[in-house]
Amino acid sequence: MFSFIVRRIVSGVVALFVVSSLTFFLLYFSATSVARNILGESATQAQVHQKEIELGLDQPLVGRYLHWLGGVLHGDFGVSWFTSRSVVGSIFDRLPVTLSLVLVTIAIVAIVATLVGVAAAVRRGWIDRLLQIVSIAGSAIPQFVIAIIVVTIFAIKLHWLPATGYVPLGGNPGGWAVSLVLPVVALAISAVASTAQQVRSATINVLSKDYVRTLRSRGLAPREILFRHVLRGAAPAGMTVLSLQFIVMLGGVVVIEQIFALPGMGFLALQSTIQGDMPVLMGVVVYIVLIVVIVNLLVDLAVGWLNPKARVS
Structure with a gap:
């Protein structure tokens, strides 16, 4: 198990690097005149050149990369070119918003998709057919379309929920929960449909195994077989799908945060991309990749614990 963990950590560090x-x-090769964006169109060419020297843009690209990498290894991501604020401070202000949205969504997806997927695999019939239809529809409709629909119905027409804004958890837990309802619904619908479909397939596959038939022949109760043996066998496939959904959601929050005016990492990434604020954008990329690596490591460890064969794969 120790070597399994070491391999996963090393592969995660390599992926991050x-x-x-x-x-x-890629960002620096495709970058426009950042100094011009900072100073405005009225700035002279001499002022623009002086600003480029201040930002270090006159240095060779490899030298800039080594300087940035050295800072990152010491926990220093630099400061924003536009606000002069610490990149780490800007990210830490936005990170709780994005993590709240994604973690709440993934928890709901895990619970609902497991219940629906297992029910469809065990009961079959109309539940199974309905899941197939919803899975196709959920995969076909983009998240931003779902977001617009739920905002129009529940915020604009019915006035049940706020259309935009975010309330910090520490100040008002009730307001925090209410502010996340519509964004979570927009993210969760398609994720629940596709994840439930995978849970259903994995459960059906485990139910057809010889050891399950042996357990039935020994007279074990169906409920005990399902919860103690079948779900354990189907869990690795479900957890793998959830980890992929987590990664997809981290990409989807860029659009969702714009629609619901949530001051999260997606909003910060889009803003820094438009401005050409490279230190902030690189900080966002590193933190998001780090989160993905940690989540994949935790999922690999859980799958390795549930299925020892995965440790040697």
Whole structure:
């Protein structure tokens, strides 16, 4: 188990290094005149050149990368070119919003998808047919369309929920929960449909195994077989799908946070991309990749615990 953990950690560190490095070079190769964006169109060419020197943009690209990498290894991501604020401070202000949205959504998806998927696999009939229809529809409708629909119905027409805004958890837990309802629904609908479909397939596959038939022949109660043996066998597939959904949601929050005016990481990433604020954008990329690596590591450990064969794969 120790070697399994070490392999996963090493692969995660390598992935973090490769993705962040490629992102750095791609961003700087495609960057426009950041100094001009900061100073405005009225600035002279001499002022623009002086600003580029201040930002270090006159240095060779490899030298800039090594300087940035050295800072990151010491926990220093630099400061924003536009606000002069610490990149780490800006990210920590936005990170709770995005994590609240994604973690609440993934928890709801895990619970609902497991219940629906197992019910469809065991009961079959109309539940199974309904799941097939909802799964196709959920995969076909983009998240931003669902977001617009739920805002129109529940916020604009019925006035049940706020259309935009975010309330911090520490100040008002009730307001925090209410502010997340519509964004979570927009993210969760398609995720529940596709995850439930995978849970259903995994459960049906486990139910057809020889050891399940042996347990039935020994007279074990169906409920005990389902909860103690079948769900354990189907859990790795479900957890793998959930980890993929988590990654998809981290990408989807860019649009969802814009629609619901949530001051999260997606909002910060889009704003820094438009401005060309490279230190902030690189900080966002590194933190998001780090979160993905940690989630995948935890899922791999859980799958390795549930299925020892996965530890040697």
